[in-house]
Amino acid sequence: MKIAVFSTKSYDKDYLDRFNTDHEFTYYEAPLNAKTANLTQGHDGVCVFVNDKPDAEAIALMAANGIRLIVLRCAGFNNVDLDAAKKFHLDVKRVPAYSPEAVAEHALALILTLARKTHKAYNRVRESNFSLERLNGFNISGKTIGVVGTGRIGTAFCRIMSGFGARLLAYDLFDSPELKQSAVQYVSLDQIMAESDIISLHCPLNPSTKYLINKDSIALMKKGVMIINTSRGGLINTKDVLKALKQGKIGYLGIDVYEQEENLFFSDLSESIVQDDLIARLISFPNVLITAHQGFFTNEALEQIASVTIRNITDFENSVINGNEVV
Ligand code: NAD
Numbered sequence: 028m029k030i031a032v033f034s035t036k037s038y039d040k041d042y043l044d045r046f047n048t049d050h051e052f053t054y055y056e057a058p059l060n061a062k063t064a065n066l067t068q069g070h071d072g073v074c075v076f077v078n079d080k081p082d083a084e085a086i087a088l089m090a091a092n093g094i095r096l097i098v099l100r101c102a103g104f105n106n107v108d109l110d111a112a113k114k115f116h117l118d119v120k121r122v123p124a125y126s127p128e129a130v131a132e133h134a135l136a137l138i139l140t141l142a143r144k145t146h147k148a149y150n151r152v153r154e155s156n157f158s159l160e161r162l163n164g165f166n167i168s169g170k171t172i173g174v175v176g177t178g179r180i181g182t183a184f185c186r187i188m189s190g191f192g193a194r195l196l197a198y199d200l201f202d203s204p205e206l207k208q209s210a211v212q213y214v215s216l217d218q219i220m221a222e223s224d225i226i227s228l229h230c231p232l233n234p235s236t237k238y239l240i241n242k243d244s245i246a247l248m249k250k251g252v253m254i255i256n257t258s259r260g261g262l263i264n265t266k267d268v269l270k271a272l273k274q275g276k277i278g279y280l281g282i283d284v285y286e287q288e289e290n291l292f293f294s295d296l297s298e299s300i301v302q303d304d305l306i307a308r309l310i311s312f313p314n315v316l317i318t319a320h321q322g323f324f325t326n327e328a329l330e331q332i333a334s335v336t337i338r339n340i341t342d343f344e345n346s347v348i349n350g351n352e353v354v
Contacts, residue, residue, distance in 0.1 A: 072096030137281030173223030176230030251278030
């Protein structure tokens with residue numbers, strides 16, 4: 028099949044080319060949206076990532092160009108207008124599970140960096156500043172960790188954190204039988220907010236989870252709580268979190284995703300004037316750690332993403348239902 032690949036980075040091309048034998052890929056650095064949808068002319072399908080915008084307008088234009096398939100190089104599909112895909116008879120397939128440990132381990136990296144201030148220590152030592160003043164951190168052992176969403180990544184995260192001797196609370200719409208057998212305790216969302224020292228978000232973004240972290244849920248939290256978000260930026264109301272950081276109510280924030288990330292992440296803007304004042308303010312806090320959506324970014328995960336993406340295209344071509352269908 029002829030596939031137009033959008034938002035291509037060097038590593039996307041490297042890994043897709045490594046696993047591809049049967050399909051013809053055209054690589055575009057541009058993101059997919061209504062303005063770029065015409066680049067799909069002459070193709071059968073598109074391959075997109077988290078910040079592409081296959082919205083109703085883009086899908087209508089693509090369908091007119093003969094596009095029949097959207098393959099996502101990711102698990103989340105909140106950026107795709109599924110009703111429009113159905114209306115125009117486009118199939119949508121994703122990579123539901125690619126190394127959940129990659130994202131879970133990244134959440135841990137954010138936690139330990141914030142808790143032990145290793146990012147500051149690294150910079151200090153490079154300047155031959157060997158002082159420990161203000162580098163005091165805290166133990167994870169004995170703390171209460173609240174996990175929102177115990178699917179693949181949340182479960183991997185619980186497994187990792189159980190090794191720290193922490194108390195683990197979880198909330199999900201469906202309890203995981205595996206975790207219920209472990210030391211993880213399922214509680215209400217309010218209890219997670221009220222009792223946790225660290226809250227880690229592992230649920231998808233949808234209308235029921237949008238702004239899960241907002242002024243009301245923050246009001247329930249302990250003073251000095253750490254919030255970790257490796258899922259989707261829209262789970263957090265950034266303005267409310269900023270206010271709580273200024274007041275000291277939130278003690279630490281580690282985010283790998285950001286509400287307005289499509290204008291920022293995956294690009295080198297080091298020579299540009301960043302227009303987003305919210306992220307500029309967030310960057311200024313000493314107790315905020317931001318990574319630019321790199322939770323998935325391990326060699327193991329990239330191999331799985333490329334091989335499953337290619338299998339999704341081949342299975343679509345052969346009318347094989349493989350369980351990765353979104354629509
Ligand atoms: P998953 O589908 O396996 O698990 C999601 C879990 O969230 C499910 O158990 C589901 O029941 C639960 N859930 C749904 N609605 C909920 C709600 N209202 N409250 C609480 N729980 C709810 O997904 P996953 O593979 O574990 O991925 C989780 C999220 O991680 C994805 O949706 C994606 O946004 C994000 N992600 C981020 C990266 C990254 O690089 N940072 C990479 C992959 C995935």
